[in-house]
Amino acid sequence: MSDAPTKEMDRSALDPEVEKALKALDLDPARPLIISDADEVLLQFVAGLELYLDRQGLWLDLQSFALSGNIKEKVTNKPVPIERTPDLLADFFVSEAGKLEAVEHAASALKTLSGRAQIIILTNIPFAQRDARAESLARQGMDYPVIANKGLKGAAVHYLAKQTSGPTFFLDDLPHNIRSVAEAHEPSRRLHFIADKRLAKLLPPSEHSHFHSSHWPDAQTFIEEELSTSGF
Numbered sequence: 001m002s003d004a005p006t007k008e009m010d011r012s013a014l015d016p017e018v019e020k021a022l023k024a025l026d027l028d029p030a031r032p033l034i035i036s037d038a039d040e041v042l043l044q045f046v047a048g049l050e051l052y053l054d055r056q057g058l059w060l061d062l063q064s065f066a067l068s069g070n071i072k073e074k075v076t077n078k079p080v081p082i083e084r085t086p087d088l089l090a091d092f093f094v095s096e097a098g099k100l101e102a103v104e105h106a107a108s109a110l111k112t113l114s115g116r117a118q119i120i121i122l123t124n125i126p127f128a129q130r131d132a133r134a135e136s137l138a139r140q141g142m143d144y145p146v147i148a149n150k151g152l153k154g155a156a157v158h159y160l161a162k163q164t165s166g167p168t169f170f171l172d173d174l175p176h177n178i179r180s181v182a183e184a185h186e187p188s189r190r191l192h193f194i195a196d197k198r199l200a201k202l203l204p205p206s207e208h209s210h211f212h213s214s215h216w217p218d219a220q221t222f223i224e225e226e227l228s229t230s231g232f
């Protein structure tokens, strides 16, 4: 949840800062790749956002899968102006990027999967909060390379996938990222994962995904079976 596609984002373009971080990764070309989003996949984004909003006298009305228009004042119940959403989110990331709690079973699933694949966390967090996020994930048992991405994720996934010969898995809660990855790297296996069950109910599974879940043990099984099918 958290980011929305904007017109100026070119699907095929890789942000220079993102490219620099991707280049610095030490990938094993022979091992499969699992590329996972963080917010609402590995970390409880909405639950953390609700705690933050509560402290600002606001609440999130989960009537649709969007933040803009659904953040409301507690006293008046009026939506805060849509133009304020980016500032609220920016402040949320500054104050909470290092504090979000892990999604249940995410760390143990990734730990098991890391025996058969290399794991990269690709998260649309501001560059300034990348380290806080990486430390928070490591503290909660998810010590994997963290790349702060900007915009749609297809270009970054394509960049990583072309350096490896094994299968590439991609997990995200946002349909526009899953579509972007489908377009940029069609052979990827795409999991539409939305940890918060209230949110998951608001959105149909992405037509560009191969699997849909809110439960990490099920996602782990799907990936393990796919790895076995591919001979890994």
Ligand SMILES: [Mg+2]
Pocket (backbone or CB within 6 Å): 001, 002, 037, 038, 039, 040, 041, 172, 173, 174
């Ligand atoms: Mg997300």
